[in-house]
Amino acid sequence: MAATQIKPITGMLRRGLILDLGIALGIGFTMGSGFWYGYHVPRTQARDNFYKKLEEERAAKQGR
Known part of the structure; x- marks a missing residue:
């Protein structure tokens, strides 16, 4: 059974967070x-x- 490689998700979270905060x-x-x-x-x-x-x-009622 060969282990599959998964690309690290590095910049997506940061970009999404900045975009969401900017919009909010x-x-x-x-x-x-x-x-x-x-x-x-x-x-x-x-x-x-x-x-x-x-x-x-x-x-005006008091005459001032």
């Missing part, structure tokens, strides 16, 4: 930026504008 970080950064600038910042501005308007109305 790219998608993560894109989705995070989309959430931050597409949802969080506009909602924060809307909240701040609401409380600013509320404070102006309260100050």
Whole structure:
């Protein structure tokens, strides 16, 4: 019975890992930026504008 030779898999794991990490970080950064600038910042501005308007109305009622 002859033993068959199997080629060592040396660089495939490293290349695959780098590619997977690059894709994951790219998608993560894109989705995070989309959430931050597409949802969080506009909602924060809307909240701040609401409380600013509320404070102006309260100050106007007090005669300031």
